[in-house]
Amino acid sequence: ELSGIPYVGSGVLASAVGQDKDYMKRVFTSFGLKVGPYVTIRPREWEADQAAATAKILDFAGEHGWPLFVKPARAGSSIGITKVDDPSGLEEAVREARRHDPKIIVEALLRGREIECGVLEFEDGPRASVPAEIPPVSSHDFYDFEAKYIDSASGLVPAPMTPEQTAEVQRLAIEAFEAASCEGLVRADFFLTEDGEFVINEINTMPGFTPISMYPRMWQESGIEYPELVDRLIQAALRRSTGLR
Incomplete structure (x- = not known):
């Protein structure tokens, strides 16, 4: 350029x-395209209060059910993605996603x-x-x-x-x-x-x-x-x- x-x-x-999967979904939604249920955990949100951020994900799971897919928000080729079947696997999945990107997105199945x-x-x-x-x-x-x-x-x-x-x-x-x-x-x-x-x-x-x-x-x-x-x-x-x- x-x-x-x-x-x-x-x-x-x-x-x-x-x-950026987070902003991509926001753009699509604003233009009337249907996207699947998701929740985003931003870097400062996680760093400020991990317990509250985890509770946010668990509330999302309570609404949409398990399994969840925890993803780096700005990676590709399915790198860093974990399928989580229950709360016991959530901490490791978040750690793996954040290893690739401090901003993560959690999607319902x-x-x-x-x-x-x-x-x-x-x-x-x-x-x-x-x-x-x-x-x-x-x-x-x-x-x-x-x-x-x-x-x-x-x-x-x-x-x-x-x-x-x-x-x-x-x-x-x-x-x-x-x-x-x-x-x-x-x-x-x-x-x-x-x-x-x-x-x-x-x-x-x-x-x-x-x-x-x-x-x-x-x-x-x-x-x-x-x-x-x-x-x-x-x-x-x-x-x-x-x-x-």
Whole structure:
């Protein structure tokens, strides 16, 4: 930005929002997107009174039930996340999350399917790819680092959904892209709950981009091969000016 050099992807604000799960959820909520139940413990809040902060988490568990997921607020790749089944595991989970980030977020369990959708910026605005589904890895409690990168099963592209569900998640993915003022590309991750409702989990403003990563695969299934995808992203970057992003 300071050098005035165009670059692929979102600017400073959207990139920061996409990295901070707390502010990301606040932005989504303000734009009418549904997020799952969560509570945030900020650094000074924990350092000032650990007992009160722990009680806040326990009150949240009392309202939404166990298990909980304790996460660093600004990490990625599921690093530092612990699934906590009861109060006995809470202290260690908070310690592990804070080892990566002094700000933590605690989320309730959402039961449903994990659905992803790619967004790409075209000359006339953002468009959504066909969605994909991430199947559960039976040997893991949740989609942790090892499940993502070591034992991961191949995602289903396109996701087996009705045309109405596909259209809805594509609409929501573009809304999330716009809500966070994103540019270039985004992978939007959702839960399709047992009630048939889409709940947004997060956006990735610079998703995995190897030829076998989900974002390129979704666009390949949508008719845009890897070389064209790279070219479109570069062209989108060249169309924009730098500064105030």
